[in-house]
Amino acid sequence: MGSIFLGCVGSSSKVQSSNSGRPKKRTIPKTQRADKGKTMAAAASRTFFHGCHCFFHNQRLLLSLSSSPSFLTNLPTLLLPHTRRLRPFSSSSSSSSSSSSVNETLPIHEPGKESLLRRRFNVVEILEQRGLLESLTSDNLKSACSDPNLPPLRVYCGFDPTAESLHLGNLLGIVVLSWFLRCGHKAVALVGGATGRVGDPSGKSLERPELDALTLEKNAAGIAYTVRRILGQNATEEDSFVVLDNYDWWKDFRLLDFLKQVGRYARVGTMLSKESVRRRVESEQGMSFTEFTYQLLQGYDFVYLFEKEGVNVQIGGSDQWGNITAGTDLIHKILQADGAYGLTFPLLLKSDGTKFGKSEEGAIWLSPSLLSPYKFYQHFFSIPDADVSRFLKTLTFLSLEEIAELEREMKRPDYVPNTAQKRLAEEVTRFVHGEEGLQEALKATEALRPGAETRLDWETIERLAGDVPSCSMPYHEVLDLSLVDLSVSTGLLDTKSAARRLLKQGGLYLNNSRVDSEGKKVEAEDIVDGKILLLSAGKKNKLVVRIS
Numbered sequence: 001m002g003s004i005f006l007g008c009v010g011s012s013s014k015v016q017s018s019n020s021g022r023p024k025k026r027t028i029p030k031t032q033r034a035d036k037g038k039t040m041a042a043a044a045s046r047t048f049f050h051g052c053h054c055f056f057h058n059q060r061l062l063l064s065l066s067s068s069p070s071f072l073t074n075l076p077t078l079l080l081p082h083t084r085r086l087r088p089f090s091s092s093s094s095s096s097s098s099s100s101s102v103n104e105t106l107p108i109h110e111p112g113k114e115s116l117l118r119r120r121f122n123v124v125e126i127l128e129q130r131g132l133l134e135s136l137t138s139d140n141l142k143s144a145c146s147d148p149n150l151p152p153l154r155v156y157c158g159f160d161p162t163a164e165s166l167h168l169g170n171l172l173g174i175v176v177l178s179w180f181l182r183c184g185h186k187a188v189a190l191v192g193g194a195t196g197r198v199g200d201p202s203g204k205s206l207e208r209p210e211l212d213a214l215t216l217e218k219n220a221a222g223i224a225y226t227v228r229r230i231l232g233q234n235a236t237e238e239d240s241f242v243v244l245d246n247y248d249w250w251k252d253f254r255l256l257d258f259l260k261q262v263g264r265y266a267r268v269g270t271m272l273s274k275e276s277v278r279r280r281v282e283s284e285q286g287m288s289f290t291e292f293t294y295q296l297l298q299g300y301d302f303v304y305l306f307e308k309e310g311v312n313v314q315i316g317g318s319d320q321w322g323n324i325t326a327g328t329d330l331i332h333k334i335l336q337a338d339g340a341y342g343l344t345f346p347l348l349l350k351s352d353g354t355k356f357g358k359s360e361e362g363a364i365w366l367s368p369s370l371l372s373p374y375k376f377y378q379h380f381f382s383i384p385d386a387d388v389s390r391f392l393k394t395l396t397f398l399s400l401e402e403i404a405e406l407e408r409e410m411k412r413p414d415y416v417p418n419t420a421q422k423r424l425a426e427e428v429t430r431f432v433h434g435e436e437g438l439q440e441a442l443k444a445t446e447a448l449r450p451g452a453e454t455r456l457d458w459e460t461i462e463r464l465a466g467d468v469p470s471c472s473m474p475y476h477e478v479l480d481l482s483l484v485d486l487s488v489s490t491g492l493l494d495t496k497s498a499a500r501r502l503l504k505q506g507g508l509y510l511n512n513s514r515v516d517s518e519g520k521k522v523e524a525e526d527i528v529d530g531k532i533l534l535l536s537a538g539k540k541n542k543l544v545v546r547i548s
Ligand SMILES: Nc1ncnc2c1ncn2[C@@H]1O[C@H](COP(=O)(O)OP(=O)(O)OP(=O)(O)O)[C@@H](O)[C@H]1O
Pocket: 157, 158, 159, 160, 161, 162, 167, 168, 169, 170, 172, 173, 200, 315, 316, 317, 318, 319, 320, 346, 347, 348, 349, 355, 356, 357, 358, 359, 360
């Protein structure tokens, strides 16, 4: 498995100019706020204000909590007035139909809740400390996110349905949304049912292949389900997030209205200067007009969400900077409103420096139907020591103190290898697949460990068959066959001499029990529940044999 690392994690974040594709260290100039802007801002503010929650703490309490092992995992339970489970936005529907998703508006403000407002944890500082902050459109977000006199922020992150599942790279967006939720803010996960039809050119050297409507709908439903599941099982506050689909507001938007309401405010020079456009325009293939317009679609999404849902922060990977600033610019120009922010986080990169994306090879899928919790867990369990600390900071909610302690442990002579990886694998698997998924992964890991005491049953091995190679053989061919021959005829090992060598070294296993004798043959009682066998060559190379 290739190692992965987070690229360009700066010690301090940049505040970038919104107009150019290149980072500049200056803040967005304040536009003059016209009456219309005031109305919008007030409307946005009104919607933000409902259901807000708070943290009863002072600096001392924060410090003492931050030294507890998983203070922010437990933080809502410790500090929030409400500890109810989230109302199942997440499970109320298992698929997202675009028309129903738009009805999932965040609830209306409950009067009297403002009095509960206290100083909040500063989510931007937390992200910065954990290497999850690349750039901000304005430093004002740092104060806006922790000011007790302001309503909670509403933050959104978009995901285009270009595959049926999200992947590890997308998980960063969900983690960042989750940090906002943990710090008392509200979140919107946006599925790009419309933008997925256009294709984001950001970070792509070639035009994306067009997907048919049915595939897009299926993918959108899968992604909405995954985000709801993950945020739902990790949020403790009812009504703190919704999942929307931008097809809902794009499907009836007519071209002439778009040109009048949006296109008129967009400057072609600015659009051309975006990183995603410049690179493609200079390429041999060039860029279609369709993909060129992408930034305006995502830009208008922010305008729409700002106006209708009171969303005032958009987050995304650093490749999204151009699209996010297209949105803040349009909010300034169309609505003449301040108070919209963009925040990007560094991309999770593979060891070859390429973005870990869903259309790349070897994606670590978040959907259990594409990658079992066991395989997901194993991925993190096998991460090189050099990457563990960064992954703990960016993908888990463990306190920095606890991570530092794990780092210290790793340097001790009596350190048990993979202890930190185990913790990482447990935390990330629980976050993505829930406690049940984690237990499934742990059970499978134990069952697959050569020499494990666990008695294997047919169901356990059958479940593993999705994760390891498998084959079928008739009962009469398997019975009495030597293990050496079986290893070769099933393709587990290439040659009989390789099988004999491994057996002598003690590396050949049948149903987790070491095969000691070259003469060992398959007996009726070796066939688990009369249906299945598990062969292992060493720790990692496994094969399931179904008996037909
Ligand atoms: N490797 C990554 N690291 C951090 N964020 C990522 C990564 N890949 C995608 N994202 C973020 O996930 C969000 C959704 O991205 P998107 O839907 O384009 O997925 P994608 O995996 O990049 O798709 P594709 O591979 O088709 O470009 C964006 O904010 C994007 O920046």
